[in-house]
Amino acid sequence: MSDVLFKISYTLADIDKAAADFWQALAGYRIFAFSGDLGAGKTTFIHHLCGLINVADTVSSPTFALINEYHYTAGGGDNIIYHLDWYRLKDDAEAISAGMEDCITEAERGAAKCFIEWPEKAKNLLRGPYLWISIESKSATEREMTVTRVG
Numbered sequence: 001m002s003d004v005l006f007k008i009s010y011t012l013a014d015i016d017k018a019a020a021d022f023w024q025a026l027a028g029y030r031i032f033a034f035s036g037d038l039g040a041g042k043t044t045f046i047h048h049l050c051g052l053i054n055v056a057d058t059v060s061s062p063t064f065a066l067i068n069e070y071h072y073t074a075g076g077g078d079n080i081i082y083h084l085d086w087y088r089l090k091d092d093a094e095a096i097s098a099g100m101e102d103c104i105t106e107a108e109r110g111a112a113k114c115f116i117e118w119p120e121k122a123k124n125l126l127r128g129p130y131l132w133i134s135i136e137s138k139s140a141t142e143r144e145m146t147v148t149r150v151g
Ligand SMILES: Nc1ncnc2c1ncn2[C@@H]1O[C@H](COP(=O)(O)OP(=O)(O)OP(=O)(O)O)[C@@H](O)[C@H]1O
Pocket: 010, 011, 012, 015, 036, 037, 038, 039, 040, 041, 042, 043, 044, 045, 061, 117, 140, 141, 142, 143
């Protein structure tokens, strides 16, 4: 079963407002799977979202490292975000040896959040519940995001 929890269209001019609305609606979730074509805007949205919640680290695409770790303060404590890029992974086995399952497990037990780009590359690692965030280009400047809850 999946329910649409959130839907929004935005440009770079109002992406910070979109990120604020997104976080207000969805901050309670732990696993965020960002799906969309090359250049759809997954990294860009995550960058603005992390700026909004005052992530202390540089937020960039984990294209080579595959896992970026960020920290932010909320609820009086230190919180961890794992920014994962599965684009270069062949399959579930490769994802597991790259440490992706450990990040998911930490998120499942509430010790971190995971923001995942290219989740379809190792979808079996997502056991649910998680959010499926689809980003589509409507034009050169406009994106439409649809968020469903899975599991
Ligand atoms: N409304 C928008 N939201 C996000 N990006 C936009 C928007 N309008 C234009 N862009 C541009 O689209 C590009 C999005 O690139 P980005 O690296 O975020 O995509 P991505 O989905 O992470 O791609 P990849 O699959 O390569 O990781 C950027 O060049 C950005 O400036």
